Amino acid sequence: MADRDWQCESPEQQLVWAAATSEALRVLEGKWKIVIIFQLFAAKEPLRFSELERRVAGVNQKMLIQQLKELEKDGIVTRTIYPQVPPRVEYALSAMGLALGPSIEALIDWTFMRREASES
Numbered sequence: 001m002a003d004r005d006w007q008c009e010s011p012e013q014q015l016v017w018a019a020a021t022s023e024a025l026r027v028l029e030g031k032w033k034i035v036i037i038f039q040l041f042a043a044k045e046p047l048r049f050s051e052l053e054r055r056v057a058g059v060n061q062k063m064l065i066q067q068l069k070e071l072e073k074d075g076i077v078t079r080t081i082y083p084q085v086p087p088r089v090e091y092a093l094s095a096m097g098l099a100l101g102p103s104i105e106a107l108i109d110w111t112f113m114r115r116e117a118s119e120s
Contacts, residue, residue: 027074032059032067037076037093037100046080046090076100 008014028034039055040047047055053064068091071077076097082088093100 027076030067030070032056032063033071034104035059036064036067036071037097038104040077040091040093040097041101041104046092049089049091052091071097 028037035056036052039052043051043055049064049068052068053059053061056064059067068077068079072079075094078092078094078097080090080092082090
């Protein structure tokens, strides 16, 4: 990863960074995607669909399937199908998904900092 010169005066570079941020947020937008990613981080191992559904409280099956398909399409989640009866499907974070770890940690830290500031 490159170090950013946040004092950069180049409007072109600022637009590149804004576009990259918008792209990242587009990939992660959706009510359940961050929760799914967090649960896969917390599990530390692949999860079967039914276990993931149990861990993501409040999501319906159709929405979970849709969000998982989008995360898979964007390279965040991998889906492994085991040819057995009944079929077993497991979901895990891809290398790209695991790379989100520091960003998610930073977002959690930012949220706690924001909460503390609003309580002051």
